[in-house]
Amino acid sequence: MPSASQELRNAGLKVTAPRIKVFQILASASIENRHLSAEDVYRQLTSSGQDITLGTVYRVLSQFEAAGLVLRRNFESGRSLFELATEDRHEHMVCLASGEVIEFTDPTIEVRQQEFARQLGYELIDYALVLYVRKKEPL
Amino acid sequence: MPSASQELRNAGLKVTAPRIKVFQILASASIENRHLSAEDVYRQLTSSGQDITLGTVYRVLSQFEAAGLVLRRNFESGRSLFELATEDRHEHMVCLASGEVIEFTDPTIEVRQQEFARQLGYELIDYALVLYVRKKEPL
DNA sequence: TTACGTGCAAATCTTTTGCAAAGCA
DNA sequence: TGCTTTGCAAAAGATTTGCACGTAA
Numbered sequence: 001m002p003s004a005s006q007e008l009r010n011a012g013l014k015v016t017a018p019r020i021k022v023f024q025i026l027a028s029a030s031i032e033n034r035h036l037s038a039e040d041v042y043r044q045l046t047s048s049g050q051d052i053t054l055g056t057v058y059r060v061l062s063q064f065e066a067a068g069l070v071l072r073r074n075f076e077s078g079r080s081l082f083e084l085a086t087e088d089r090h091e092h093m094v095c096l097a098s099g100e101v102i103e104f105t106d107p108t109i110e111v112r113q114q115e116f117a118r119q120l121g122y123e124l125i126d127y128a129l130v131l132y133v134r135k136k137e138p139l
Numbered sequence: 140m141p142s143a144s145q146e147l148r149n150a151g152l153k154v155t156a157p158r159i160k161v162f163q164i165l166a167s168a169s170i171e172n173r174h175l176s177a178e179d180v181y182r183q184l185t186s187s188g189q190d191i192t193l194g195t196v197y198r199v200l201s202q203f204e205a206a207g208l209v210l211r212r213n214f215e216s217g218r219s220l221f222e223l224a225t226e227d228r229h230e231h232m233v234c235l236a237s238g239e240v241i242e243f244t245d246p247t248i249e250v251r252q253q254e255f256a257r258q259l260g261y262e263l264i265d266y267a268l269v270l271y272v273r274k275k276e277p278l
Numbered sequence: 279t280t281a282c283g284t285g286c287a288a289a290t291c292t293t294t295t296g297c298a299a300a301g302c303a
Numbered sequence: 304t305g306c307t308t309t310g311c312a313a314a315a316g317a318t319t320t321g322c323a324c325g326t327a328a
Contacts, residue, residue: 053285077219096264113270122272125235129268131252133261192310
């Protein structure tokens with residue numbers, strides 16, 4: 001796995017302390033498949049003694065997004081969630097009760113949709129799928 | 140087609156002028172498959188001489204959402220878009236070349252996703268699917 | 279050195295809310 | 304009449320931005 005500095009350089013971004021820190025937070029969150037708000041990133045940094053501004057976190061996240069390092073999700077209204085961009089496709093399931101975001105993959109979805117588009121005379125370039133769900137209470 | 144007043148009564152909402160007006164705006168937008176922001180609804184009303192507050196538009200839209208009359212979408216960041224809830228499900232296919240929007244339905248999609256959510260312990264409430272495609276040139 | 283990045287705080291935008299007046303049933 | 308709804312304006316929450324200073328290359 002390339003270092004944060006390396007990733008930043010590859011993306012054409014000047015290497016600075018705030019960018020490295022934000023990248024590392026996102027990278028470790030990525031391992032647990034978690035989506036973080038700007039506030040989340042900010043709190044994780046300040047609570048571990050790091051010195052950064054919320055405004056800077058927003059600026060860094062926007063730059064990362066523009067550079068293709070990060071994806072911004074707007075599942076619910078009111079705030080964006082950020083996740084490190086990876087090569088693998090995954091869909092999102094959003095729990096309407098808790099706001100929790102679950103990632104899942106379904107290899108057949110893409111195939112089916114490719115087929116669907118093809119039948120109508122189109123080539124499938126990309127797609128967005130979000131399931132809105134509610135956790136079932138055990139009876 | 141039932142009147143706005145009738146729809147409101149059926150939903151258990153007291154019939155008031157602001158509610159009727161907002162419902163009618165959404166209904167006419169629905170014919171063209173357009174999604175409106177609260178601001179859009181507000182402007183359409185005030186610009187046609189109607190007297191209403193943006194705050195009231197928000198309150199009415201939230202009540203409609205709670206009553207199941209309206210769906211709130213969060214496609215892009217920053218703001219919600221509202222559309223009248225209808226019986227029929229349809230997906231959207233957006234042509235990246237022409238910008239054309241094609242509606243389509245696939246009865247198997249919902250079934251498969253319902254199954255998927257169930258297996259993970261969730262109940263599927265709704266989902267959003269957008270295909271980004273490109274028109275194939277006949278060779 | 280020099281253009282770019284950051285801290286700080288104020289500004290902006292969307293949405294919600296408290297309160298008193300007005301309206302539906 | 305009694306409870307709900309609305310207007311008005313202020314509040315709240317998320318995100319952006321202007322400016323002066325600091326810093327990577």
